[in-house]
Amino acid sequence: MMTNITLGQYYPVDSPVHRLDPRVKIVLTLALIVCVFLAHSLIGYALIFAFIFFTARLAKIPFKTVLKGIKPLRFILILTFVLNLFFSTAGNDLIRIGSVRITDQGLRQSVHYSLRLLFLVMGTSLMTLTTSPIMLSDGMELLLSPLKKLHFPAHELAMMMSIALRFIPTLMEEADKIMKAQMARGADFETGNLLARAKAMVPLLVPLFVSAFRRAGDLAMAMESRCYHGGEGRTRLRTLKLTKQDTVACLLVAGLLLLIILEGMLLPKGWLL
Amino acid sequence: MSLELKHVTYTYSAGSAFQATALDDISLTIEDGEFVALVGHTGCGKSTLVQHLNGLLKPTSGQVLLDGQDINGEGINRRELRQKVGLVFQYPEYQLFEETVAKDIAFGPKNQGLSADEVDRRVRRAMEHVHLNYDKLVERSPFELSGGQMRRVAIAGVLAMEPKVLVLDEPTAGLDPRGRDRILGMVRELHREGTTVVMVSHSMEDVASLATRMVVLSHGRLATQGAPREVFKQRELMAEAGLDIPEAAKLCQALIARGVPLPEDLYLQDELREHLAQLWKEARA
Numbered sequence: 001m002m003t004n005i006t007l008g009q010y011y012p013v014d015s016p017v018h019r020l021d022p023r024v025k026i027v028l029t030l031a032l033i034v035c036v037f038l039a040h041s042l043i044g045y046a047l048i049f050a051f052i053f054f055t056a057r058l059a060k061i062p063f064k065t066v067l068k069g070i071k072p073l074r075f076i077l078i079l080t081f082v083l084n085l086f087f088s089t090a091g092n093d094l095i096r097i098g099s100v101r102i103t104d105q106g107l108r109q110s111v112h113y114s115l116r117l118l119f120l121v122m123g124t125s126l127m128t129l130t131t132s133p134i135m136l137s138d139g140m141e142l143l144l145s146p147l148k149k150l151h152f153p154a155h156e157l158a159m160m161m162s163i164a165l166r167f168i169p170t171l172m173e174e175a176d177k178i179m180k181a182q183m184a185r186g187a188d189f190e191t192g193n194l195l196a197r198a199k200a201m202v203p204l205l206v207p208l209f210v211s212a213f214r215r216a217g218d219l220a221m222a223m224e225s226r227c228y229h230g231g232e233g234r235t236r237l238r239t240l241k242l243t244k245q246d247t248v249a250c251l252l253v254a255g256l257l258l259l260i261i262l263e264g265m266l267l268p269k270g271w272l273l
Numbered sequence: 274m275s276l277e278l279k280h281v282t283y284t285y286s287a288g289s290a291f292q293a294t295a296l297d298d299i300s301l302t303i304e305d306g307e308f309v310a311l312v313g314h315t316g317c318g319k320s321t322l323v324q325h326l327n328g329l330l331k332p333t334s335g336q337v338l339l340d341g342q343d344i345n346g347e348g349i350n351r352r353e354l355r356q357k358v359g360l361v362f363q364y365p366e367y368q369l370f371e372e373t374v375a376k377d378i379a380f381g382p383k384n385q386g387l388s389a390d391e392v393d394r395r396v397r398r399a400m401e402h403v404h405l406n407y408d409k410l411v412e413r414s415p416f417e418l419s420g421g422q423m424r425r426v427a428i429a430g431v432l433a434m435e436p437k438v439l440v441l442d443e444p445t446a447g448l449d450p451r452g453r454d455r456i457l458g459m460v461r462e463l464h465r466e467g468t469t470v471v472m473v474s475h476s477m478e479d480v481a482s483l484a485t486r487m488v489v490l491s492h493g494r495l496a497t498q499g500a501p502r503e504v505f506k507q508r509e510l511m512a513e514a515g516l517d518i519p520e521a522a523k524l525c526q527a528l529i530a531r532g533v534p535l536p537e538d539l540y541l542q543d544e545l546r547e548h549l550a551q552l553w554k555e556a557r558a
Contacts, residue, residue, distance in 0.1 A: 174367075180329050181368040184360040185430060186352050186384030203380065206370035210416070 009069065011129045016245055017059035018130045022139030024246045025127050028253045032123040035257055036116050040264045045115050047263070051256050052122050059130050069125035070118065077114050084110035135238075137161040141231075142240065155231025163219070171212060178207045274340060274357065274437040274469060276303040276326060281335035283321055295321040297493040298335070303438070303471060308464045310480040310501075311473045313490035314515030319473045320363065322490065323440050326471065327358040356385055359436030363443045363473075365427035369415040374405075374426050377415050381434040392433075399429035403459055421452035428456070438469040445479060457483065481505070481519040481540050489514050505540045521545045 032048070039045050056066050070077070084106060091105025128136070141158030148154050179189060182203045189200050283296040295318045303309050313319050324330040325337050328344045328351055337344050344354055362368065371377035375396050382392045400407045403425040410418070415426050428444065441460065445453040457479055464470045464483075474480050480487060480501065487504045489496040491514035497504060505511070505518045508526070517523075522540040529535055533552070539545045 177362065178368055180324065181360075181362045181365065182380075183329060184327060184355055184362070185368075185381035185434065186355055187380070188352070188384070203368075203370045207368050210370075211367055 009125065009128055010132050011059075011061050011065060012132070013060045015058060015060045015130070017055060017126075017249075019243075019245060020130075020249055021240050021242055021246050022131050022135040023143050023240060024242065024249060025131055026136075026139050026143060028249060029124055029127045031253050031257055033120060035253075035260045036119045036123065038257075038260050038264055039116075041267055043267065044260050044263045045119070047256065047259055048119050048123075051252075052119065052126060055126055059126070061126075061129055065129065066122055066125060069129075070121050073117070073121055077117055080117060081110045081114040084113055133165045134162055137165070138236070138238065138240065155234070159231070167212075167215065170215070171208065174211055175204065175208055178211075179204055274305055276358070276438060276469075276471075277301070277338040277341075278322075278325065279336045279338065281322075281325060281332040281337060283318075283325065283330060284333045287333060295493055296325075296332075299490075299493075299495050301488060301495065301498070303469065306464075306467060306469055308470045308472070308483055308485045310484035310487045311471060311490065312475070312477070312480060312487060312516060313496075315475075317490040317514075318493040319490055320442055323360060323442050323471065323473060326438070326440050327355045327360050329360070352384065356381075356434045357436055358438045358440060359431040359434055361428050361431045361439070361441045361444060363446060364424075365431075365444075366415075366420065366423035368430075369423060369427055372414060373412050374400075374415050374418075375411045377426060378429045378433050381430055385434060395433040395435065396429075399433040402432050402463065403429045404455060405429065421448055421455065424448065424452070424456070425459075428459075432463075436468070438471065439463060440471040440473075442473045443475065444472065445474070445476065453479070477505075477517050477519045481521075489516065491515070501540060502538045506538050 032051070035044075035048055039048060052066070053063065056063050085102060086100060086106070088103055088106030088109055089101065091103035091108075093101050094104055094107060095102045131139070137158045140161070141154050144152065144154035144157070179187075183189070187200060187203055189197070189204070192200065278299050278301040281296055281299045282294065285293045285295055299322065311319050311322065321330065325332060328337070328349075331345050339354065339357065342349070369377050371380065378396045378399055379392050382395045387395070396411070397407055400411070405422065405425055410422070410426075415423060418426065424444070428441075431439070439460075444456050444460065448456065460470060460472065461483055472480070472483070484501055486498065487501050488498045489504060489511070496514045497507060497510055505522045508518060511518055519540050519542075521542045521544075525535055525539040525545055526537075529537065535545075535548055535552075539548060
């Protein structure tokens with residue numbers, strides 16, 4: 001019952017986007033987020049949407065999969081839209097029924113905020129869809145490594161992240177096994193009210209925690225026996241190298257950023273929302 | 274209480290890229306009072322098979338019948354089914370969770386909705402069965418016990434439900450010889466008292482002296498089944514299934530190859546010893 005949960009949302013195909021350096025992808029995703037916040041009009045948002053759409057195409061990811069990432073957020077999206085629409089009081093009334101007002105500013109805000117949220121999620125999920133979790137934590141470590149001078153534990157953080165990722169499937173399997181063992185003793189995880197169900201989790205959670213700690217201890221021991229002593233002087237199996245493709249990707253995103261900035265400067269405020 | 278598997282096939286993640294057939298058309302009957310040993314190489318489907326016996330897994334196709342009734346059919350009380358067919362998983366000590374040994378063993382009977390007195394009686398009996406000292410251990414935390422003791426507490430947790438059929442998945446894995454002997458002695462006792470036993474094992478030595486019947490699985494298929502004496506004779510088939518034969522049987526066959534007149538189907542240490550002693554006496558006389 002638990003095997004159908006895929007790890008993260010990595011979509012394993014080979015494409016130019018997948019092959020990009022993870023460091024570059026992280027930076028470019030940040031740049032895309034900046035774009036999303038700089039956009040002033042529907043034209044800007046259309047540009048961002050087009051960029052995301054074509055990147056997904058290039059990455060050979062069905063657009064449906066990108067949209068799936070939004071699904072868990074649909075309530076927040078709707079809430080953002082509705083709250084801003086009905087509760088902004090600034091601006092001129094568009095519609096007024098009793099005490100309920102919809103103002104032009106309110107409409108503008110609700111459209112902007114929900115579109116921003118939408119593109120934020122789409123843009124970042126594009127990164128996680130095309131980068132394996134391991135590559136992601138590698139990229140993270142390298143990007144954060146300048147901060148090591150300030151005693152920021154970049155290596156430890158990345159190591160913790162990869163270990164956590166590595167153990168998700170193991171713990172899932174373990175949870176499945178313990179669940180079955182308790183079911184064999186007549187445990188019931190599926191029926192009853194909320195309190196009964198929460199209580200029914202105890203026979204699952206206690207053994208799961210015990211085994212997680214045992215595994216952590218074992219792993220620490222095994223790492224030390226293989227002379228692990230932190231990140232200092234450690235070389236890596238996959239050395240990351242920037243390629244021409246990375247340069248092209250950077251130029252493309254820089255172009256997008258430029259267009260968005262121009263759009264903000266050239267178009268009068270409030271034109272097309 | 275008889276268990277019958279009819280053309281049971283089980284496929285993991287059917288329809289996805291990771292599709293794998295774990296069990297392929299298995300038909301098998303386990304009669305009342307039998308001691309069935311389920312053997313096979315790692316990944317042959319043993320553990321998948323035992324999870325079908327109490328309805329934790331549903332066959333992709335085929336049926337599992339308990340006394341003629343389909344256990345995955347309508348109107349079957351799963352709790353009752355799991356009480357009748359007690360399943361002890363591999364490394365069962367990893368399922369312990371309660372504050373005290375008594376509470377942990379009582380988990381199953383309590384789920385059955387038994388009275389407090391009856392639960393207490395069952396905890397006592399189960400602990401007796403697994404040779405744990407009730408007065409000394411009952412209020413201890415199960416996490417303070419030794420590995421072998423923890424395993425016995427976990428087995429007691431299943432025994433306390435008083436199952437008619439006891440299924441054990443490698444109950445001796447990772448135990449020292451003494452712990453192993455304890456568990457096997459306990460299983461032998463339960464079988465004598467009338468419990469039907471199904472035991473998954475890697476160790477042919479364990480199986481040889483206990484089982485009334487052996488079921489050999491290989492790559493999800495039923496390779497052969499029969500009395501241990503019959504199965505151990507098929508040395509090539511066993512090797513094909515990735516299995517060994519007991520040391521006594523190996524020695525016996527090696528001696529026959531060197532011209533020692535011994536019966537071909539010896540597999541127990543005791544009987545081999547008797548035969549050899551007999552031959553020695555005859556040679557001296």
